Amino acid sequence: MHTAALIVAAGRGLRAGGGQPKQWRALAGRRVADWTVDAFARHPRIGAVRLVIHPADAGEVPAGLPWVAGGATRAESVRAGLEALEGAGVSHVLIHDVARPCVTSALIEAVLDALETHDGAAPALPLTDALWRGAEGRVTGIEPRAGLFRAQTPQGFRLAAILAAHRAHPGGAADDVEVARAAGIDVAIVPGDEANLKITRAEDFSRAENYLRGRMDVRTGNGFDVHAFGPGDHVILCGLRLPHDRGLRGHSDADVGMHALTDALYGALAEGDIGRHFPPSDPQWKGADSRLFLRHAAERVRARGYRLSGADVTLICERPKIGPHVSAMQAELAVELGIEPDRVSVKATTSERLGFTGREEGIAALATATLISP
Numbered sequence: 001m002h003t004a005a006l007i008v009a010a011g012r013g014l015r016a017g018g019g020q021p022k023q024w025r026a027l028a029g030r031r032v033a034d035w036t037v038d039a040f041a042r043h044p045r046i047g048a049v050r051l052v053i054h055p056a057d058a059g060e061v062p063a064g065l066p067w068v069a070g071g072a073t074r075a076e077s078v079r080a081g082l083e084a085l086e087g088a089g090v091s092h093v094l095i096h097d098v099a100r101p102c103v104t105s106a107l108i109e110a111v112l113d114a115l116e117t118h119d120g121a122a123p124a125l126p127l128t129d130a131l132w133r134g135a136e137g138r139v140t141g142i143e144p145r146a147g148l149f150r151a152q153t154p155q156g157f158r159l160a161a162i163l164a165a166h167r168a169h170p171g172g173a174a175d176d177v178e179v180a181r182a183a184g185i186d187v188a189i190v191p192g193d194e195a196n197l198k199i200t201r202a203e204d205f206s207r208a209e210n211y212l213r214g215r216m217d218v219r220t221g222n223g224f225d226v227h228a229f230g231p232g233d234h235v236i237l238c239g240l241r242l243p244h245d246r247g248l249r250g251h252s253d254a255d256v257g258m259h260a261l262t263d264a265l266y267g268a269l270a271e272g273d274i275g276r277h278f279p280p281s282d283p284q285w286k287g288a289d290s291r292l293f294l295r296h297a298a299e300r301v302r303a304r305g306y307r308l309s310g311a312d313v314t315l316i317c318e319r320p321k322i323g324p325h326v327s328a329m330q331a332e333l334a335v336e337l338g339i340e341p342d343r344v345s346v347k348a349t350t351s352e353r354l355g356f357t358g359r360e361e362g363i364a365a366l367a368t369a370t371l372i373s374p
Helices: 032-041 055-060 074-085 105-115 159-168 176-182 203-215 256-268 291-303 323-337
Strands: 003-009 048-053 067-069 092-097 120-126 131-135 138-143 149-151 155-158 187-191 217-230 234-237 240-243 307-316 344-349 362-373
Touching: 003 032, 003 074, 032 048, 032 092, 032 105, 048 055, 048 074, 067 074, 074 092, 074 159, 092 105, 092 159, 105 120, 105 155, 105 187, 120 176, 155 159, 155 176, 159 176, 176 187, 217 256, 240 323, 256 291, 256 307, 256 323, 256 362, 291 307, 291 323, 307 323, 323 344
Parallel strands: 003 048, 003 092, 048 067, 120 187, 307 344
Antiparallel strands: 092 155, 120 149, 120 155, 131 138, 217 362, 234 240, 307 362
């Protein structure tokens, strides 16, 4: 089956505080919506992700992510998203609240597995607390909890069936399972997850952050490189061509800064170094632009499901002077890495006239990169 994820994010969500819709607020280093979308985009059995948003939030949507304008109610927003999926080759759809950013790959997998044999499936948790009725601050009755569940999302269905159900429903449903049940669609219950909380109040942010940070895989890699001076009239450092009375010797363009950073990325992934991926014995890499190496390492980071949280490069030399070019170097590296310039640090130091760099026999570079996977 070809499954799409429909992320419902058209609500205002102001009860959670913060002065803006909760889906665009920061959470554990990213926005709530970014965590939610990424959970589905990274899942190998999800073929497409579509966001349903308030029209005023169009500027918040990440570039390249398809979106559709929602309606005044959740049901209207879901229907708008389903209508947009019709005719797109989608057979099944998972409908998920954007305010549940802690959804796990395992929970998504469980719903998808249930859809192999059912027309609908949704996660839920059995109620374990006693249930009371109350009025004016007093208990007025007791309700049995047997057979009662707390509903969660994602709620999955065959697209044609749930779209027809929404078209026929008069409105006012609490969720899509209610819409499906009204249309006679059988919905299987899969075990829910306590971590899959819905952010509603201000205090829910701290709970969600604890879950997300506890799930993070953080990796750090270091890289070190050295190139000796030789004949020439310029050096290439961190992608910039700087005039100098000598050049740097190397099989490629000898960009010692990019080489160290590339090795830091490979190191964080435990994938060796540049020499493993681009052997110096291979003539095709002679004189190669070091951007090729850095791009490849950055692509490996993304392919492995990580994101680059930050990169730090230190250039060690007496000359040329690096300070005037730091900002441009940071911008150049950020472009190749696909991250914001304020996540890239470039700085320089001398070795106080000691050692080979102090004698101006070459330039050394040290780099560190930190990767994060939710």
